[in-house]
Each structure stands twice: as C-alpha cells, then as structure tokens.
Amino acid sequence: xxxxxxxxxxxxxxxxxxxxxxxxxxxxxxxxxxxxxxxxxxxxxxxxxxxxxxxxxxxxxxxxxxxxxxxxxxxxxxxxxxxxxxxxxxxxxxxxxxxxxxxxxxxxxxxxxxxxxxxxxxxxxxxxxxxxxxxxxxxxxxxxxxxxxxxxxxxxxxxxxxxxxxxxxxxxxxxxxxxxxxxxxxxxxxxxxxxxxxxxxxxxxxxxxxxxxxxxxxxxxxxxxxxxxxxxxxxxxxxxxxxxxxxxxxxxxxxxxxxxxxxxxxxxxxxxxxxxxxxxxxxxxxxxxxxxxxxxxxxxxxxxxxxxxxxxxxxxxxxxxxxxxxxxxxxxxxxxxxxxxxxxxxxxxxxxxxxxxxxxxxxxxxxxxxxxxxxxxxxxxxxxxxxxxxxxxxxxxxxxxxxxxxxxxxxxxxxxxxxxxxxxxxxxxxxxxxxxxxxxxxxxxxxxxxxxxxxxxxxxxxxxxxxxxxxxxxxxxxxxxxxxxxxxxxxxxxxxxxxxxxxxx
Ligand code: NG6
Ligand code: CA
Numbered sequence: 001x002x003x004x005x006x007x008x009x010x011x012x013x014x015x016x017x018x019x020x021x022x023x024x025x026x027x028x029x030x031x032x033x034x035x036x037x038x039x040x041x042x043x044x045x046x047x048x049x050x051x052x053x054x055x056x057x058x059x060x061x062x063x064x065x066x067x068x069x070x071x072x073x074x075x076x077x078x079x080x081x082x083x084x085x086x087x088x089x090x091x092x093x094x095x096x097x098x099x100x101x102x103x104x105x106x107x108x109x110x111x112x113x114x115x116x117x118x119x120x121x122x123x124x125x126x127x128x129x130x131x132x133x134x135x136x137x138x139x140x141x142x143x144x145x146x147x148x149x150x151x152x153x154x155x156x157x158x159x160x161x162x163x164x165x166x167x168x169x170x171x172x173x174x175x176x177x178x179x180x181x182x183x184x185x186x187x188x189x190x191x192x193x194x195x196x197x198x199x200x201x202x203x204x205x206x207x208x209x210x211x212x213x214x215x216x217x218x219x220x221x222x223x224x225x226x227x228x229x230x231x232x233x234x235x236x237x238x239x240x241x242x243x244x245x246x247x248x249x250x251x252x253x254x255x256x257x258x259x260x261x262x263x264x265x266x267x268x269x270x271x272x273x274x275x276x277x278x279x280x281x282x283x284x285x286x287x288x289x290x291x292x293x294x295x296x297x298x299x300x301x302x303x304x305x306x307x308x309x310x311x312x313x314x315x316x317x318x319x320x321x322x323x324x325x326x327x328x329x330x331x332x333x334x335x336x337x338x339x340x341x342x343x344x345x346x347x348x349x350x351x352x353x354x355x356x357x358x359x360x361x362x363x364x365x366x367x368x369x370x371x372x373x374x375x376x377x378x379x380x381x382x383x384x385x386x387x388x389x390x391x392x393x394x395x396x397x398x399x400x401x402x403x404x405x406x407x408x409x410x411x412x413x414x415x416x417x418x419x420x421x422x423x424x425x426x427x428x429x430x431x432x433x434x435x436x437x438x439x440x441x442x443x444x445x446x447x448x449x450x451x452x453x454x455x456x457x458x459x460x461x462x463x464x465x466x467x468x469x470x471x472x473x474x475x476x477x478x479x480x481x482x483x484x485x486x487x488x489x490x491x492x493x494x495x496x497x498x499x500x501x502x503x504x505x
Pocket of ligand 1: 042043081083103137169171219220232279331337338
C-alpha cells in the first residue's frame with residue numbers, strides 16, 4: 001500500500017513538472033511549429049508517379065502522400081536543371097539572377113553567399129534544428145578545395161546545422177560522402193585529389209579503359225572510373241572513402257531516419273535530397289527488375305520504398321502529425337543522360353513527362369513542371385490544386401507558417417495554397433533552362449526565340465529553341481502542340497512586355 005502511494009506521488013510529481021514545463025510561453029510557442037521535411041528527387045518527371053498518371057510504375061508510398069495531401073498540377077521547379085532549381089529552393093531567389101547558378105562541376109565554389117537569406121537560416125532563427133541529407137550540387141569551398149581538410153564554406157555555412165552530402169552529382173567526382181565538411185572514411189595515407197581538366201598520371205579512364213567498365217558511357221562520363229562506372233571529372237586516391245553506388249539510397253535513408261530519431265523533441269527542418277532517378281542509375285540488387293523499364297524504373301521504385309520507410313519512421317517516432325512534408329523534383333525527366341543503361345530502350349509505354357512536351361534541359365513544360373505534393377497528416381485536407389506555385393515560394397510561405405515574414409527574396413508567400421486552403425497561386429513565373437528563360441503568366445506560356453538546335457540529339461529532348469517566339473495557351477494545349485504566336489500577336493506582345501519587365505531588361 002505504502003509503495004503504491006509513493007508511486008502515485010512520484011507520478012503526480014512528474015505530471016506536474018511536465019505541466020510547468022509546458023507552461024513556459026516560449027516552449028509552447030515553439031511546440032506549434034511543425035517539423036518541415038523537403039523530399040527532393042533528382043530528374044523525376046511529371047509523369048513518373050502512379051499518382052500522376054503513370055501506369056508502368058507503381059509508387060504507392062509517394063501516392064499515399066499525394067492522395068492524403070495536396071497534389072499540385074501546376075507546381076514548378078524554377079529550372080530545368082539541378083543547380084539552379086536547388087539554388088531557388090534554398091534561397092528563394094530566381095537563379096537567373098546569379099550567373100553562377102548553372103550545372104556545376106564537383107570542384108565549383110559555393111554559389112550561395114554566406115550573407116544570403118536561406119530557408120534553413122530562416123528556420124534556424126525560429127528555433128529549428130536544420131539538416132541536409134543527400135545531394136548538394138551548389139558548390140563547396142571558395143575555389144581550389146583541399147578535400148583532405150575541412151571543406152568549407154558549404155551547407156553548414158548557409159544555414160544547415162548538420163550536413164551529410166554528396167558534393168555534386170552521382171556521376172561526378174569526388175565520389176565520396178561529406179559530413180559537416182569532412183570526407184567520410186578518408187584515410188590520411190590515401191589523400192584525395194580532384195581535377196576537372198587533367199587526369200592524374202596512370203589513372204584509368206572510361207575513355208581509355210573500356211575493359212574496366214560495368215556501365216558503358218554514351219556521351220560525356222568518360223573520365224575516372226569508380227565501381228566500374230565512368231564519371232565526369234578526374235579523381236585520385238580516397239579509396240576507402242568512395243561510396244558504394246548500389247547502397248547509396250539505403251545509406252541516405254538511414255541518415256535521414258537517424259536524424260528524425262535524434263531530433264524529434266524539437267522542431268526540425270530536414271532537406272532529404274535523394275539521388276534518384278539521376279544517372280548513373282544503380283538500384284540496390286533487391287530492386288533490380290522491379291519494373292519492366294530497366295534501371296530508371298527500378299530506382300524510382302527504390303526511391304518510393306525509401307520514402308515509405310522514412311514516413312514510417314516519422315510515424316513510429318510520433319511526429320508524423322506534426323510534420324509538413326513537401327515532395328518534389330529538381331527538373332524534368334531524361335532517359336539517356338550519358339550512359340547505356342537501357343532506360344531508353346526498355347521504356348516501352350511509359351511517359352516520364354506524362355502529356356507534357358520536352359524534358360530535362362527544356363523550356364517546354366516537362367523541363368520544369370514537377371510532381372509537387374504537400375502532406376501534413378490531420379492538417380491538410382486532401383485535394384488536387386491547380387494553383388501556380390514554384391519551389392522558390394516555399395521560403396516566404398514557410399516563413400509565414402512559423403510566424404515570421406520574409407520579403408527580401410523573389411519567393412512569394414503562398415501558404416494557403418501550399419496548405420490546400422486556397423487555389424490562389426502566383427500570377428507570373430519566369431522559368432529557366434540552361435540559361436534561357438521563358439514566362440508563365442496565367443494560362444499562357446511564352447518562350448522567346450532562342451537560336452540553337454531545337455533538339456538536343458544527345459539526350460533526344462526538344463529544348464525549346466526556335467527561330468520564332470512560341471506562345472501556348474496551356475489551358476487548351478497542355479502538350480504545347482500549337483503555338484499561337486502568329487495568330488495572336490496581341491497576346492504575344494503582352495507576354496513579351498511582361499517578360500522583359502520581370503526580367504528587368
Ligand atoms: C550534364 C551531364 C548529365 C548530368 C547533368 C547534370 C554530360 C554530357 N551530361 O552535363 O549527365 O550530369 O549535367 O544533371 O556530361 S543535374 O540534374 O544535376 O542538373
Ligand atoms: Ca536533376
């Protein structure tokens with residue numbers, strides 16, 4: 001009996017302590033802020049998910065987010081390639097305002113100024129812990145990086161408390177993971193050297209040593225060989241630090257899960273930047289053959305599985321209903337992006353871009369219109385939204401969500417649209433593809449006349465170059481089959497003037 005009352009007393013004590021703690025106003029305020037997770041795929045197209053109409057690939061875990069959240073039909077990356085899109089996502093700035101925001105080599109310096117506003121910085125100020133796991137591709141250091149010392153500035157200097165990244169792309173050297181500025185598993189007796197111009201003496205290359213390759217290169221990708229895969233750029237040393245391509249998805253997943261587990265007590269922002277389905281496509285053996293589409297389909301299924309596991313972790317750790325998940329991709333799809341991996345020959349009936357025209361590198365819609373999903377269990381009413389939104393707008397919108405404001409960037413505050421409470425999105429959006437720009441305004445899409453070949457034959461994608469300006473009404477011509485530039489000169493003029501005004505030219 002005595003024991004029981006003692007137990008009761010101590011239980012009461014604990015409860016009252018917890019209560020007092022909760023009463024502290026700051027704690028309570030912070031408790032309202034949800035965790036924010038951005039799940040960002042690499043080169044996933046508008047038609048690559050079953051929830052966005054794919055019939056040859058099944059993505060049940062991402063579909064669960066789409067069907068339980070807001071599925072955007074007019075959700076855009078800022079750009080049709082990786083670096084500029086990631087730049088816009090993290091800084092809220094139009095990437096064409098920064099001439100360095102182009103596809104970067106692995107040796108490029110950091111292109112985000114450490115003075116600049118960023119999404120993680122903003123959240124840090126509001127009491128969030130912040131982390132990136134996955135692909136970076138925004139440059140590291142200030143030129144001439146020594147990979148054997150702390151690599152800085154990088155993600156940790158622009159707002160991330162923690163970072164576990166691959167520097168550039170899976171097809172570029174250095175093929176190592178970097179944790180908070182340090183190459184993981186680096187043996188000091190086997191230092192890393194990286195060069196994008198010249199090979200290191202005696203090092204085999206994809207070009208000269210085809211006998212060493214397990215994956216053949218189609219264009220580019222003929223420099224240093226790592227795990228039988230020829231890469232872009234030359235690298236020497238760092239053997240123990242080299243990643244295993246087939247384990248990369250599991251590796252990043254484990255890091256993302258571990259982050260959730262160790263940060264569930266405080267609001268956190270996690271940027272989970274997955275590498276699929278960018279080349280080289282290297283599904284773990286347990287996913288090989290899961291689709292009939294070859295490795296591209298298989299790595300999409302692998303990514304979907306990872307996302308399912310990740311969401312399970314949020315649930316098991318008790319934070320799913322306090323976490324806003326934003327899902328999207330950095331740019332449109334490509335089948336052959338430089339390796340012979342059967343992704344083009346086995347593609348069959350699959351349409352990676354859905355009904356959209358173009359693909360990665362393109363100013364046509366498939367370049368930038370992305371699968372775009374917001375999910376927040378118990379808070380977001382499931383639905384489909386046609387609001388025009390861009391990843392760049394997350395910065396100002398998330399600012400509002402956490403009770404602050406940011407007007408210093410190009411990011412527009414569209415919180416209600418992101419939470420599915422309003423269909424009102426942007427009026428206008430400048431889209432970018434390999435340094436060319438176009439204007440989306442209302443239902444209209446205007447592509448100024450750019451010289452150059454209309455078709456990038458290496459990747460077999462129409463990039464949007466034309467001798468004449470192009471104008472489409474996406475409402476009745478989503479597939480951009482009929483330019484009305486000639487038949488509607490007034491609209492053309494209006495769009496051109498708006499484009500010039502917005503570009504500040
Ligand atoms: C291109 C690469 C391509 C891919 C792309 C970057 C060649 C010929 N092509 O230069 O394979 O790596 O850069 O992709 O090297 S992105 O998704 O990171 O923008
Ligand atoms: Ca990409």
